[in-house]
Amino acid sequence: MTVEQHQRLDRMEILTVRQGVVAGLVGTVVLAVVVMLGSSATGNGLWTPINAPGVFVTGADAVPASFSGGLSIAGLITMLILGALLGALYATAQEPVDTPSLLIIALYYGFLIWFIATFVVMLLLNPLVQQVWRQWFILVGNLAYGAVLGVAAMLRNPWGKGSAGR
Numbered sequence: 802m803t804v805e806q807h808q809r810l811d812r813m814e815i816l817t818v819r820q821g822v823v824a825g826l827v828g829t830v831v832l833a834v835v836v837m838l839g840s841s842a843t844g845n846g847l848w849t850p851i852n853a854p855g856v857f858v859t860g861a862d863a864v865p866a867s868f869s870g871g872l873s874i875a876g877l878i879t880m881l882i883l884g885a886l887l888g889a890l891y892a893t894a895q896e897p898v899d900t901p902s903l904l905i906i907a908l909y910y911g912f913l914i915w916f917i918a919t920f921v922v923m924l925l926l927n928p929l930v931q932q933v934w935r936q937w938f939i940l941v942g943n944l945a946y947g948a949v950l951g952v953a954a955m956l957r958n959p960w961g962k963g964s965a966g967r
Contacts, residue, residue, distance in 0.1 A: 815903070815954050816892035825888015828949035829881050832942040839938020850942075853933040854879040857926055864929050884946065887914060891950050900958050904951035911947020915940050 816824065836850040846866020855876030856864050865872065891910055898906070919939070923931045 814892070815895040815897070815957050818889045818892050820953065820957065821888040821890070821892025821950075822885045823888070824950050824953035825884045825886070825891070825946075826881060827953075828888060828946040829884025831949050832884065832946040833877065833880060835942040835945045836938055839936065839941060840933075843936070843938070845933070845936070848873055849933055850936075850939065851876045851880070853930045857930050864933055887946075888950060891954075895954060898958075900955050903954040903958055904948070907947045907951025907954060908944055909947070910950065911943040911945070912940070914946070915943035918943075 833851060837847050840849045841847040848868050849864055849866050852864050852866075852869055852872055853876060855861070855869070855872040855874070858875045858879050859872055861872055891907070895903075919935060923934060
């Protein structure tokens with residue numbers, strides 16, 4: 802393959818890393834809202850899923866159900882950082898595909914994040930955090946996170962029919 806041919810085969814990106822970070826942050830806010838509502842609906846307390854990452858970061862002895870100042874802020878910041886990094890990873894892994902596939906891939910990505918977090922990473926974490934993050938609404942929140950990434954990619958997809966283009 803000559804240099805000229807290789808240059809023509811360069812991958813065009815759907816989302817830039819910066820756009821992936823922004824989509825990841827928005828997705829994390831959606832995830833946070835979904836898991837907070839799910840936790841509240843099951844009687845576990847509105848702030849419990851936000852406080853759980855804070856317990857991991859700060860080493861606290863309990864996961865409070867209500868807003869707990871620095872603990873809650875530490876949990877939210879941890880979630881936002883991880884969401885931004887996972888959004889950037891998603892953006893760098895995209896390939897040119899049709900628009901419906903982007904949403905399916907993004908939902909699968911959200912499921913994969915939940916699966917790895919629940920069945921691999923949780924083994925390393927505090928048992929208090931494990932108990933909180935092994936609830937059904939955490940899966941729903943991760944699927945919502947993936948859906949936000951997928952919608953962001955669909956809006957930017959220059960290869961899909963009916964896309965917003967570049």
